[in-house]
Amino acid sequence: MIEFFIDGVPMTAESGQTVIQAATAAGVLIPSFCWHPHLSAPGNCRICMVEIEQDGGDPWFDIACNMPVTKGMRILTDSDKVRELRKDTMQFITLNHPVDCGICNKSGECLLQDHHYAYNGQPSLSRDSKTHATKFYPLSDRIMLDNERCIMCSRCVRFTDEISKSHALGVLNRGDHSLIRPNTEVDFNYDPYSDNVIDICPVGALLSTQLLDHARVWYLKNTPSVCPGCERGCNINVWHRKPEWKLNALSPRLNTSIDRVTPLDNPAVNGPWICNKARDLSKLLERPRAEVAMVKGAPVSVEHAVRTAAAMIAIARKGVALVSSWGSNEELAAYHSTLAPSFTNFVKADHVPLPGERIEDDVLIKPDKNPNRHSARAMFDALPENPADALSAATDLVFVWGEGAPMEAIPASARVILLSSYAHDDNAHADVFLPISVQTERNGHYTNFQGVVSEFQQCFQKASGVADASALFESLFSSMSGGPATLASPLPSNQRMVLSAPMPTTPPAGGE
Amino acid sequence: MSGGTKLFMNFDITPTSHTLAEYKARGGYQALAKALKEMKPDQVTKEVLSSGLLGHGGAAFLAGRKWGVVKLNDGQPHYLCMNADEGEPGTFKDRWFLENTPHLLLESMLIGSYALQGRHSFIYIRGEFDLAYRRMAESLEEAYAAGLFGENIMGTDFSCDLVIYRGAGSYVCGEASAMLTSLEGKKGYPRNRPPRLTVAGLYQKPTVVNNVETLANVPYIVTHGAEGFRKVGTATSPGTQVISVSGHINTPGVYELEYGYPFADFLANECGGMLNGSELKCVVPGGISTKVLTREDIMPLAMDHNSFVAAGSQLGSQGMIVVAEGTCMVRLLQVMLRFYHHESCGQCTPCREGMGWLERISNRLVAGEGRPEDISRLYQISRANDGTTICGLGDAAGYATVGILDKYRHEFEYYIENKRSMYEGRLEVAGLGESARAIAASAVA
Numbered sequence: 001m002i003e004f005f006i007d008g009v010p011m012t013a014e015s016g017q018t019v020i021q022a023a024t025a026a027g028v029l030i031p032s033f034c035w036h037p038h039l040s041a042p043g044n045c046r047i048c049m050v051e052i053e054q055d056g057g058d059p060w061f062d063i064a065c066n067m068p069v070t071k072g073m074r075i076l077t078d079s080d081k082v083r084e085l086r087k088d089t090m091q092f093i094t095l096n097h098p099v100d101c102g103i104c105n106k107s108g109e110c111l112l113q114d115h116h117y118a119y120n121g122q123p124s125l126s127r128d129s130k131t132h133a134t135k136f137y138p139l140s141d142r143i144m145l146d147n148e149r150c151i152m153c154s155r156c157v158r159f160t161d162e163i164s165k166s167h168a169l170g171v172l173n174r175g176d177h178s179l180i181r182p183n184t185e186v187d188f189n190y191d192p193y194s195d196n197v198i199d200i201c202p203v204g205a206l207l208s209t210q211l212l213d214h215a216r217v218w219y220l221k222n223t224p225s226v227c228p229g230c231e232r233g234c235n236i237n238v239w240h241r242k243p244e245w246k247l248n249a250l251s252p253r254l255n256t257s258i259d260r261v262t263p264l265d266n267p268a269v270n271g272p273w274i275c276n277k278a279r280d281l282s283k284l285l286e287r288p289r290a291e292v293a294m295v296k297g298a299p300v301s302v303e304h305a306v307r308t309a310a311a312m313i314a315i316a317r318k319g320v321a322l323v324s325s326w327g328s329n330e331e332l333a334a335y336h337s338t339l340a341p342s343f344t345n346f347v348k349a350d351h352v353p354l355p356g357e358r359i360e361d362d363v364l365i366k367p368d369k370n371p372n373r374h375s376a377r378a379m380f381d382a383l384p385e386n387p388a389d390a391l392s393a394a395t396d397l398v399f400v401w402g403e404g405a406p407m408e409a410i411p412a413s414a415r416v417i418l419l420s421s422y423a424h425d426d427n428a429h430a431d432v433f434l435p436i437s438v439q440t441e442r443n444g445h446y447t448n449f450q451g452v453v454s455e456f457q458q459c460f461q462k463a464s465g466v467a468d469a470s471a472l473f474e475s476l477f478s479s480m481s482g483g484p485a486t487l488a489s490p491l492p493s494n495q496r497m498v499l500s501a502p503m504p505t506t507p508p509a510g511g512e
Numbered sequence: 513m514s515g516g517t518k519l520f521m522n523f524d525i526t527p528t529s530h531t532l533a534e535y536k537a538r539g540g541y542q543a544l545a546k547a548l549k550e551m552k553p554d555q556v557t558k559e560v561l562s563s564g565l566l567g568h569g570g571a572a573f574l575a576g577r578k579w580g581v582v583k584l585n586d587g588q589p590h591y592l593c594m595n596a597d598e599g600e601p602g603t604f605k606d607r608w609f610l611e612n613t614p615h616l617l618l619e620s621m622l623i624g625s626y627a628l629q630g631r632h633s634f635i636y637i638r639g640e641f642d643l644a645y646r647r648m649a650e651s652l653e654e655a656y657a658a659g660l661f662g663e664n665i666m667g668t669d670f671s672c673d674l675v676i677y678r679g680a681g682s683y684v685c686g687e688a689s690a691m692l693t694s695l696e697g698k699k700g701y702p703r704n705r706p707p708r709l710t711v712a713g714l715y716q717k718p719t720v721v722n723n724v725e726t727l728a729n730v731p732y733i734v735t736h737g738a739e740g741f742r743k744v745g746t747a748t749s750p751g752t753q754v755i756s757v758s759g760h761i762n763t764p765g766v767y768e769l770e771y772g773y774p775f776a777d778f779l780a781n782e783c784g785g786m787l788n789g790s791e792l793k794c795v796v797p798g799g800i801s802t803k804v805l806t807r808e809d810i811m812p813l814a815m816d817h818n819s820f821v822a823a824g825s826q827l828g829s830q831g832m833i834v835v836a837e838g839t840c841m842v843r844l845l846q847v848m849l850r851f852y853h854h855e856s857c858g859q860c861t862p863c864r865e866g867m868g869w870l871e872r873i874s875n876r877l878v879a880g881e882g883r884p885e886d887i888s889r890l891y892q893i894s895r896a897n898d899g900t901t902i903c904g905l906g907d908a909a910g911y912a913t914v915g916i917l918d919k920y921r922h923e924f925e926y927y928i929e930n931k932r933s934m935y936e937g938r939l940e941v942a943g944l945g946e947s948a949r950a951i952a953a954s955a956v957a
Contacts, residue, residue, distance in 0.1 A: 041704075042704075042859070043704040043860070043902060044859050044860045044861065044902065045860070045861050046860055046861050046862055046900055046901070047861075049900065061899065061900070063704070066704040066706070067706075068706065085896070085900060088862070088892075088895075088896035088900075089861055089862065089896075089900070091896075092861045092862050092864075092865035092866055092869075092896070093861055093865070095865040095868075095869060096865060096868070125889065125892075126869060126872075127883070128869070128872040128873065128876065129872075131868060151861070152858060152859075152861075152864065170699075171699060171858070173858070174682070174854075174855070174856065174857050174858045175853060175854070175855075175856040175857065175858040175864055175867060175868065176853075176856070176858060176864050176865055176867070176868040177858075178858035178864070
């Protein structure tokens with residue numbers, strides 16, 4: 001450990017740490033644009049300039065991001081001269097930046113805005129026209145580049161070199177006509193981590209085409225969640241409309257849909273990165289939903305469907321259950337303590353890789369495209385590769401929880417109870433169908449392939465006909481044991497299945 | 513010829529004077545034989561250090577100190593790179609070496625590589641130097657054919673290979689770290705220090721980068737010893753300097769001068785006096801990145817490092833531009849700033865944005881649209897670039913700007929107030945008007 005001082009306060013740093021790393025670890029903010037804790041330090045923005053006091057000599061100035069801490073070093077982060085240098089640097093950075101915050105998508109979460117207010121706060125001293133550059137340059141189908149807003153911090157270039165290793169971006173030209181441009185030999189569309197450059201861009205130069213002109217960030221709130229796209233279980237923030245800024249005029253769907261997904265830094269799982277599949281979570285979760293319970297294809301009340309299913313389970317001689325690998329730890333526990341003893345249980349893969357999807361790499365993406373198989377497999381065996389091995393001709397009841405079940409392998413004589421969230425032809429063919437909630441409609445935990453447990457929280461209300469799987473398990477269980485088909489579990493009221501509610505004649509449109 | 517002892521320009525240049533045969537006839541490659549057979553690597557370094565040889569690339573640091581930092585037995589490869597990316601405006605002295613004494617440079621590279629125990633060495637040549645590149649490449653082939661490169665040179669254990677690499681025309685690649693980055697095949701961006709290049713340079717291995725002329729001194733030092741070298745020049749600036757001089761003089765060119773030669777003699781003798789008898793206004797002493805010296809400043813000076821630093825400037829890269837009375841300093845500054853704007857690599861903020869800002873202000877001044885606050889803005893941008901950038905380009909532009917503004921502020925004020933130059937219509941100094949008229953007249957006739 002090296003002892004040194006920041007603004008007169010004694011601190012310690014580990015050997016080899018730079019001043020900005022040590023300061024950040026100690027909670028001292030030194031402003032930066034180009035420096036990112038997970039990328040190399042190019043030292044090009046020069047905003048992290050600090051003063052180093054010398055014994056009996058003039059102080060000297062250097063950038064904190066490239067200066068190793070030495071013993072007894074005395075750093076000043078807020079001296080008059082440092083403030084003056086920062087002001088100069090901010091003048092340079094905003095010299096050719098359009099300062100069009102009013103129409104910029106980054107506005108509200110922009111590092112340049114923050115640093116401008118903190119360290120400059122005055123208009124440009126220049127009387128000359130700004131240099132002009134390309135305004136809407138598509139770096140890929142997902143990312144729009146505004147070269148005028150770019151401050152050449154090179155974070156995006158370093159990300160593709162050091163993290164995603166696609167080497168898809170580079171700098172063209174020199175001086176104040178430098179431009180970020182895609183590599184001619186690499187297509188940025190094929191970088192599955194490309195959207196991370198949007199998050200790390202300190203200004204509004206790299207914009208997500210998903211969110212571009214779609215919402216101002218201050219109308220959105222973020223809810224911690226977990227990406228269900230693979231067994232990595234990356235921690236994410238799901239951004240959706242704040243209830244107080246509810247849109248009344250447009251489609252009510254807009255109030256209960258995912259606006260964007262960003263990483264939630266968890267060093268144990270994903271660090272500050274996620275792949276593009278997580279960004280596209282809305283595609284995965286916002287498919288057409290099943291919201292009405294059915295018995296042999298006919299809409300019924302949830303209560304009726306539960307009673308019918310419970311009766312089937314009670315008389316089954318050889319029941320097989322195909323357990324979801326998308327259920328939360330809580331749901332799996334509920335299933336384990338209620339219905340599991342009634343069946344021979346197998347864990348199925350709800351999702352398999354889509355055509356063209358990257359199967360696995362050494363950054364984040366894992367081959368199993370299900371978030372919680374780890375927990376499910378801790379309780380039950382995996383479904384054999386040939387499902388017929390598990391579903392013998394003697395099977396007279398199959399309980400299917402979630403998607404991806406091998407319906408064609410189920411013996412024709414067996415009855416099927418299906419729990420699923422999405423509209424599908426199989427739903428009407430099941431003897432009993434019960435709609436269940438999706439991840440963004442409930443709280444829970446997943447355990448990833450490393451055994452790390454991550455929490456996801458509820459973002460939206462469920463539709464009235466939809467129940468949580470755990471609630472269904474408990475009411476099925478109590479119905480089987482002769483009790484009334486009511487819910488005993490102490491779940492919050494917004495998650496409780498209302499069994500006495502009348503059947504909706506039309507599926508609710510808004511979800512609430 | 514005057515100018516004192518000649519270490520380099522001591523032979524007649526003929527169409528074949530650059531060849532291996534003639535270089536050997538002049539005593540070439542004897543220093544290499546002496547170094548390889550009679551000296552240990554660290555002895556060579558010690559000799560260069562005690563000779564007091566100063567770098568000729570611009571900064572004038574002790575050359576031997578850089579060599580001494582490299583630890584010979586650290587188990588890492590070491591690289592020696594010759595910086596022949598001579599791009600400083602006004603400087604063209606390295607070109608003389610590359611075109612006329614290529615084998616002297618190859619011998620220097622071999623001795624330097626021996627001193628640093630480098631197996632591979634590099635010459636980074638400016639892309640625009642065509643003859644220079646071809647001469648070097650031919651000479652390297654000659655040297656390989658004569659067994660001077662490759663395995664077991666001159667029957668010793670020492671082996672060395674040399675690669676000549678052509679730059680792509682970027683000024684900033686003449687900065688040592690940018691040169692190495694370019695040599696690695698990347699975009700020529702300068703690097704932050706630490707680490708120093710002698711710790712992590714080319715391919716992150718200890719690397720010494722030396723200017724062409726600096727290395728060219730090494731064979732002389734090996735042959736004559738540090739004491740022999742110190743007999744030339746002054747006590748603090750030993751040796752000679754090869755100066756490229758251009759501007760309003762009668763005989764621009766490349767001249768070798770012993771350090772300490774008086775500037776007045778240099779102007780009168782080597783330069784042949786001012787062009788057409790015009791008056792000296794000022795001199796840009798060492799490439800445009802050094803501060804300009806007025807007639808009063810420079811006339812009494814002896815040409816060595818201490819005198820020029822005392823006068824508030826530097827010998828820099830030894831590229832002198834002599835400016836005659838009647839030249840508009842506002843326009844001179846504009847030309848300089850256009851260069852810096854064009855050559856800023858765009859990596860770090862103050863230079864990337866500042867160079868363009870400086871040029872735009874100077875363009876506006878020349879267009880007669882200047883405002884009084886522009887002068888203080890030029891000062892401010894220069895100050896904000898001083899010591900805040902990754903390499904010296906931003907600093908250099910600031911020195912050039914401040915150097916001219918300090919001494920010729922009245923010309924800027926006149927230009928801003930009257931919306932025209934102080935010297936409008938009076939630029940007869942170069943006599944170019946007359947000769948151009950004569951040419952035009954003869955063409956008509």
